[in-house]
Amino acid sequence: MTLAAWNEAADQLTAPGALFAWSIQEVNGVPVRVFDNAPSSLRDLFAGTAAHGDADYLVFRDERVSYAEAHRQVRALASWLATHGGVNQGDRVAISMRNYPEWIIAYWATISMGAVVVGMNAWWTPAEMAYGLDDSAPNALLIDGERWERLAAIDNHPEIPVVVTRRSEDLPEDVIRWADTVADPDPPALPDVAIDPDDDLCVFYTSGTTGFPKGAVMTHRAAVHNVMNMGFYSSTLGMINEREPIPQGEKDQPAGLVCVPLFHVTGCNCYLHPTTTVGGKLVLMYRWDATEALKLIDAERPSTLAAVPAMSREIVLHPDFDRYDTTSLGSLGGGGSPLHPDLVDKISRSIPSGNPGTGYGLTETSGVVTMNVGAIYRDKPTTVGPPLPTVEAKVVDDDGAELPSGQPGELLVRSPIVIRGYLNKPEATAEAIVDGWLHTGDVAVIDEDGFIAIVDRAKDLVIRGGENIACAEVENAIYQHDAVAEAIVFAVPDERLGEVPGAAVVLRSGGDLDADGLRAHLDGRLAPYKIPAHIWFLTTPLPRNASGKYLKREVRDELLSP
Known part of the structure; x- marks a missing residue:
């Protein structure tokens, strides 16, 4: 019954003229499913959030940044980057820092001026940082104090403007301080740039089987379609009313606790983007700690967590779990790695108001390919869900022939969410994306209902x-x-x-x-x-x-x- 209700709701939401209606369009020579009502760029989605004014946007420890203040800082930083940083549309700006509010301000400022974010992995050693900077050739670098120390250890690092935040001591006089770049109390409007849906948005690095990180180049179209795919899923869940809705006051706003790095698609594309789009509050953690997470859930009332399954497991098994109010949670699970079936049951029993959930995606898909939450997930706990509306999926054998349902093979995906390619690596791009189909490297089975189960990994x-x-x-x-x-x-x-x-x-x-x-x-x-x-x-x-x-x-x- 649940599956039938799901299919009926999905058909209504994607019917001609509906919010999530889609049609086949050619994108870079490939026929893909494109939402008819998709905005042209991620900048357009962010611009609309200025209407949320004084509502909380970013929470970090005792710091709170409203939507109005975030937009002011975004305009100020974009103006500084254009005037003093020499950044123009299409140039790259690297961000290397923890999940500070500055990461998010830097992100929106960069993409809103038509420039391209390079999300550098904050775990990287100096040698790995040097590789990323050399490969991406950014025009500016925005960095926190910890990463600045690593940058200083790199011989002959690029001579580009470096803006340092979260560091007040030991900085040379000529170092650019973050506070100076966002100080303008009344900054000018964002640059008037025309952003094409297929313009580059961001470069995130993903580990490749050759051992060298590959810069996955995402587009505005890909990110927008990921947001809409996730919005479709939430709308479908709402229509089938799997559980009683969580009581909320009229002035309550959506909120998410971000426990994973923003330099990955899970934290950025799957939480920063959609939560911002709906005017939600993002609660940031300095580092993962299950006790601190429970305190923040109790105090800030998030409905979702940007987490991996290991974090969800630590929450529900925490010895002090019952001391905290977790009733705000509407779902709990994680992405980035499989959710073990036993955890589905533990979440259902520990958080009566919280639906267990998972999803499947890759850096190369700019977000999620599938989602599976709530009653359907409890019915099919070994699957990651069905493909989202603008995603086509199939499994193939070693010769590339499509296999029938129930037979395992490599999972291939075709969608506007697939990356444009790998930065500076045309051969790797041609190997991974063939005729518009992304070879995921994962071995999967698609069942008779169209649900996907990941059964093995082909990549090393x-x-x-x-x-x-x-x-x-x-x-x-x-x-x-x-x-x-x-x-x-x-x-x-x-x-x-x-x-x-x-x-x-x-x-x-x-x-x-x-x-x-x-x-x-x-x-x-x-x-x-x-x-x-x-x-x-x-x-x-x-x-x-x-x-x-x-x-x-x-x-x-x-x-x-x-």
């Missing part, structure tokens, strides 16, 4: 708490130690984080190395989350197949067997 990646780790990158760093003869890196299941990296290492004859020594070697070469949590030293060569490739799965299964 570890997904640690939502962070993609390229096994090849970690292996390359391990091989830099002279004592190492052979090494492979693979995913090890972890109850809290979903997966963590593990390594099997064979030493050279006479090599002297232990786990602590290897981790010390990797410290500084890799961001801390990439360093293997489990290390095995083997005394025999690693097994290989006929073509000489290591049999990773065989080694992993043997090492992890009870």
